[in-house]
Amino acid sequence: MQYFPDAHRNLDIAEINRAVESAFADHGRALVQMPPKMYVTLPTGDFRTMPAYLPSLSIAGVKVVNVHPDNPKKGLPTVMALTIILDIATGQPTAILNATRLTNLRTGAAGAIAAKYLSPKKDVVIGLIGTGQQARAQVMAIAQELRLREVRVWSRNPVNAESFAAGLHMPECHSVSIEQACDCDLLVTTTPSRSPIVKSEWIHEGTHINAIGADAPGKEELDPHILKRSTVFVDDPVQAVHSGEVNVPITTGVFTRDEIAGTLGEVVIGMKRRRSPEEITVFDSTGLAIQDLAIAKIAMQHGTSIDLSFP
Amino acid sequence: MQYFPDAHRNLDIAEINRAVESAFADHGRALVQMPPKMYVTLPTGDFRTMPAYLPSLSIAGVKVVNVHPDNPKKGLPTVMALTIILDIATGQPTAILNATRLTNLRTGAAGAIAAKYLSPKKDVVIGLIGTGQQARAQVMAIAQELRLREVRVWSRNPVNAESFAAGLHMPECHSVSIEQACDCDLLVTTTPSRSPIVKSEWIHEGTHINAIGADAPGKEELDPHILKRSTVFVDDPVQAVHSGEVNVPITTGVFTRDEIAGTLGEVVIGMKRRRSPEEITVFDSTGLAIQDLAIAKIAMQHGTSIDLSFP
Numbered sequence: 214m215q216y217f218p219d220a221h222r223n224l225d226i227a228e229i230n231r232a233v234e235s236a237f238a239d240h241g242r243a244l245v246q247m248p249p250k251m252y253v254t255l256p257t258g259d260f261r262t263m264p265a266y267l268p269s270l271s272i273a274g275v276k277v278v279n280v281h282p283d284n285p286k287k288g289l290p291t292v293m294a295l296t297i298i299l300d301i302a303t304g305q306p307t308a309i310l311n312a313t314r315l316t317n318l319r320t321g322a323a324g325a326i327a328a329k330y331l332s333p334k335k336d337v338v339i340g341l342i343g344t345g346q347q348a349r350a351q352v353m354a355i356a357q358e359l360r361l362r363e364v365r366v367w368s369r370n371p372v373n374a375e376s377f378a379a380g381l382h383m384p385e386c387h388s389v390s391i392e393q394a395c396d397c398d399l400l401v402t403t404t405p406s407r408s409p410i411v412k413s414e415w416i417h418e419g420t421h422i423n424a425i426g427a428d429a430p431g432k433e434e435l436d437p438h439i440l441k442r443s444t445v446f447v448d449d450p451v452q453a454v455h456s457g458e459v460n461v462p463i464t465t466g467v468f469t470r471d472e473i474a475g476t477l478g479e480v481v482i483g484m485k486r487r488r489s490p491e492e493i494t495v496f497d498s499t500g501l502a503i504q505d506l507a508i509a510k511i512a513m514q515h516g517t518s519i520d521l522s523f524p
Numbered sequence: 525m526q527y528f529p530d531a532h533r534n535l536d537i538a539e540i541n542r543a544v545e546s547a548f549a550d551h552g553r554a555l556v557q558m559p560p561k562m563y564v565t566l567p568t569g570d571f572r573t574m575p576a577y578l579p580s581l582s583i584a585g586v587k588v589v590n591v592h593p594d595n596p597k598k599g600l601p602t603v604m605a606l607t608i609i610l611d612i613a614t615g616q617p618t619a620i621l622n623a624t625r626l627t628n629l630r631t632g633a634a635g636a637i638a639a640k641y642l643s644p645k646k647d648v649v650i651g652l653i654g655t656g657q658q659a660r661a662q663v664m665a666i667a668q669e670l671r672l673r674e675v676r677v678w679s680r681n682p683v684n685a686e687s688f689a690a691g692l693h694m695p696e697c698h699s700v701s702i703e704q705a706c707d708c709d710l711l712v713t714t715t716p717s718r719s720p721i722v723k724s725e726w727i728h729e730g731t732h733i734n735a736i737g738a739d740a741p742g743k744e745e746l747d748p749h750i751l752k753r754s755t756v757f758v759d760d761p762v763q764a765v766h767s768g769e770v771n772v773p774i775t776t777g778v779f780t781r782d783e784i785a786g787t788l789g790e791v792v793i794g795m796k797r798r799r800s801p802e803e804i805t806v807f808d809s810t811g812l813a814i815q816d817l818a819i820a821k822i823a824m825q826h827g828t829s830i831d832l833s834f835p
Contacts, residue, residue: 251559253575253576258615264588273571277575279615279616281615295608297588297606303604304571304592521830522622
């Protein structure tokens with residue numbers, strides 16, 4: 214059994230995007246096994262358990278990932294993760310990966326694939342709501358798929374937005390007001406908000422929105438009226454209803470499960486699509502275990518590991 | 525983060541029994557978080573993912589365990605397992621345990637606790653149907669709780685029964701016919717059978733049965749008529765209905781979920797009990813993630829580990 218302590222090193226973002234795109238295609242064709250992720254609540258956070266089997270890559274395993282918002286005060290990441298990989302033929306654990314940074318990378322890749330298929334154009338103004346690690350992962354992955362003509366960055370704390378914009382080392386990257394950030398072709402929201410921060414009147418026709426932040430019951434970033442105006446795609450319906458951007462509006466009855474237009478997998482295989490340049494589209498990302506397996510496969514090919522005795 | 529490659533070494537079975545008993549008591553009082561285990565099917569086996577949080581021990585984590593019946597031909601155990609332990613306060617993975625042998629030990633402990641509370645007497649003739657590793661773990665754990673006056677061993681292959689009986693190094697331990705094995709105070713079934721092998725007419729009044737073998741949909745060891753004559757306790761109702769001894773009879777309609785008398789946790793806390801010496805009682809064991817956490821706690825206290833860098 215191998216342990217990969219730095220599984221995120223030396224990875225090519227374009228290669229990750231392609232692997233995650235392929236995993237979504239398998240998902241769209243119902244070729245994967247993936248029970249919905251399970252949540253266990255701890256006193257100051259939670260952890261999620263995500264098993265899956267992706268036959269096309271001959272890979273099976275489980276990611277275990279926590280969310281503890283107070284961790285940065287303790288010098289630890291909010292989100293940490295391990296992925297266990299099992300041999301398909303024998304069930305034997307063959308690898309354990311430190312998946313902490315892989316988690317951002319694979320979520321970035323899902324956002325990039327959503328943007329590739331649902332963005333109204335290939336040459337875009339991108340707006341960012343939130344400036345954490347996930348915002349950076351989204352921009353880096355999307356930049357492989359689309360040309361980013363301008364990056365408009367908003368954070369509740371303007372210092373964070375300035376610092377994030379400077380750190381991107383991209384031309385035309387600015388800290389702006391939230392209204393200005395929302396005036397874009399491609400909006401990416403990555404905050405842990407528990408009440409809508411993006412107002413419907415700020416979103417013009419033709420925008421695509423990657424709603425990344427909501428990943429637990431009670432979380433939401435978008436005015437539910439935006440969902441009513443939009444064609445809403447999710448990564449997985451069961452997970453999205455439980456903990457995605459649509460979870461609160463569905464609980465309150467503002468939005469219904471039947472209004473979900475389809476999955477990103479269905480978009481990737483051409484079953485579903487953006488129907489006009491004026492349509493507003495939303496990708497509601499909760500994170501799929503198959504994304505974790507797809508990136509683990511690449512990380513094991515490129516990474517260095519130490520040997521652990523087992524069984 | 526620590527890795528415990530030999531987590532089963534130097535463990536005291538009585539200590540394990542007490543820890544598992546306490547975990548069942550917490551379960552009976554609804555003081556644990558434990559989603560039902562999730563199954564993922566692989567081409568020649570499956571794996572199960574079992575997360576839980578046991579507040580009384582301040583322990584949280586996930587066991588990942590496979591079942592691949594053809595593994596012995598490849599020189600590997602049928603069942604292999606890893607347990608990941610997370611820090612409650614931060615969600616950080618703090619330990620990974622090789623839980624392959626711990627899985628037998630904790631299942632043995634559950635059987636021992638069931639026998640302690642549900643056996644018709646303290647001085648028993650025990651009958652064993654099946655002679656695999658689980659049979660041995662059951663006997664060793666039960667011997668801590670009850671006096672085993674006689675051990676009657678049956679296996680489909682009499683050579684296995686002879687060898688098992690000789691290996692126990694207990695007095696009054698014999699290979700017998702299946703009818704003779706069933707003529708006992710405490711019957712323990714540990715086979716992977718997919719059709720009933722224990723007939724109802726072989727089971728006399730007052731017997732307690734630990735039904736251990738059925739742990740997946742389609743598996744069953746007991747003539748369903750035995751369940752109809754018995755007071756049936758389960759470890760967890762959702763898991764038992766899905767994959768325990770009751771799963772097939774419930775699917776076929778011979779037995780109903782409402783006929784389950786209660787859980788072992790409820791028995792341990794005194795809410796439920798054997799009501800008379802003549803009653804037949806059954807404990808339907810599927811294996812709970814809280815058992816894995818309880819034994820992991822002990823294994824981490826006694827075991828040696830190596831340090832892995834994380835995060």
